[in-house]
Amino acid sequence: MTNHEKTRIDEIVSYTPPQLYTGKEWYIGFMAFDPALGKLHRKRIKINHVHGGVCAKRKYAQDLLKRLNEQLSQGWNPWIEAEYGKSYNKFEEVCEHYKRYITKLYKDDVFREETFVAYSSFLRNLRQYNEQRDIPITYIYQLNSAYVVAFLDHIYIDRENTAQTRDNYLSWLRQFSTFLLQQQYVNVKPTEGIPVLGKKAHKKKRTIIEKNDLIRLSDYLKTQNKYYLLACYILYYCFIRPKEMAKIxxxxxxxxxxxxxxxxxxxxxxxxxxxxLPKKVLLLMVDLNIFNNPSDSYLFSTDFMPGFEYVNEKKFRDYWIREIRKKLHFPDSYKFYSLKDSGITSLLRDRNIDKLSVRDQARHSNILITDIYTPHDIQEANALIETHEDVF
Incomplete structure (x- = not known):
């Protein structure tokens, strides 16, 4: 057996059950894996100091054995505690520390609300995953590379999420690992060496909405919910994102x-x-008496009507899934956000509108982002290159 193989076995064994040793010197002895040595290392806890005779020593020893067995079974390691200090902190306590940390970042406007909500969700799912394990980790040092890989497999395989979702979790775990390292809870990032699946595995499950389906959507909402139609118009014609729409x-x-x-x-x-604000959208607003409301009202509040109560942007997606997709039998690839993609593509098809105008309306940082939406069937050859020829 090689030294590496023996080290791996010692890591898995982790410890041997504590035992009482009597004689000239009374002590409790057991072996525990020492990361610094890479092998099991004997630990002795002397109890000669206990007064009251043999009976008192045995009673003290039995109580200590019970406590040690319980601690060791939960992942406690005397060498981790001695060498790495804060690595012995409880996993749940560290998670609470991290939650307070990101909450402060959000309050100080370092994190956007979207980032704070996402990080809080990732953390909550990590804690729930740990609770559901047959043997949950107890101490933060147990959050190692193997644990991270198992958690990512749970997210990707067990919960049948996309590769993009799995990589989003890894991205957050790297940020969490940086926090753990900076706070000296660990001495090595648990995400080190774990790769992303990559962009090739990230395929958007969102498609452009066909014209006939856009007509069906418009006809349905004109009779069923004109306020939600306005939300669709704002996304399709103005390219204002749902999160932004909720706060307009x-x-x-x-x-x-x-x-x-x-x-x-x-x-x-x-x-x-x-x-x-295109004329078509403005006319719908007038028809709905939108501007009869106080100027400090949200454009979309309860039931998508103007009001003083802020309602999370999730309302747009929920209504789309619960009402639109079911009633109009739209495929899963048609999402509420598809209206923005569809609107940009439609504007690019209009030969009377230049790309820079589309870029500005979509508030893209550069024209390359706008180009992503350009349909292949309207991309034309460069006239200068088309007539170019050389001696070859």
Whole structure:
């Protein structure tokens, strides 16, 4: 057996049951894996100091044996405690520390709400996963590379999530690992050496909505829910993201200039922007008496109507899944956000509108992002290259 194989076996064994040894010197002895040595290392706890005779020593020893067995079975390691200090902190206590940390970052506007909500969700799922394990980890040092891989497999395989979701969890775990290292809970990042599945595995399950389905959607909402139709229009024609839509107020809309102002504090890229409000969208707003409401009202509150109560953007997706997709028998690839993709593609097909105008309306950081939406059937050859020829 090689030294490496013996080390791996010692890691798996982790410890031997504590026993009482009597004689000239009374002590409790057991073996525990010492990461610094890479092998099992004997630990002795002397009990000669116990006064009261043999009976008192045996009673003290039995109580200590019980406690030690319980601690060792939960993952406690005397060498970890001695060498690495904070690695012996309880997993749940460290998770609470991290939760307080990201909450402070969010309150100080270092994290956007979307980031804070996502990180909180990742953390909650990690804790739930640990609770459901046959043998949950107890101490933070037990959150090692093997544990991280098992958790990612649980997310990807057991829960049948996409490769993108699995990599999103890994991205968060790397951030969490950095926190653990900075706080000296671990001396090596548990995510070290774990690769992402890569962009080739990330296929969007969102497609452009066909024209006939857009017509069906419009006809249905004109009779069933005009306020939700307005939300669809804002996404399709103005390209304002659902999270931004949920925070837009009437004071951000200019009838005179026919524009919607997206403040920096609600914009995804944290940059203020102005988008054009097409006549069709404005007329629907007038028809719904939108501007009869106070200017500090949210454009979309309860039941997608203007109001003072902020309602999370999840309402848009929920209604799409619960109502639209079922009633119109739309495929799963048609998502509420598909309206933005469809709207940008439609605008690019309009030969009277240049790409820069589309870029500005979509608030893309550069034209390359806009180009992603350009349909292949309208991409034309470069006339200068088309007529080029050489001696070859």
């Amino acid at each position: 107020k009437l004071e951000h809309i200019s009838i005179k200039n026919r524009t919607i102002f997206v403040p920096a504090d609600i914009a995804k890229n944290r940059e203020a922007g102005v988008v054009t």
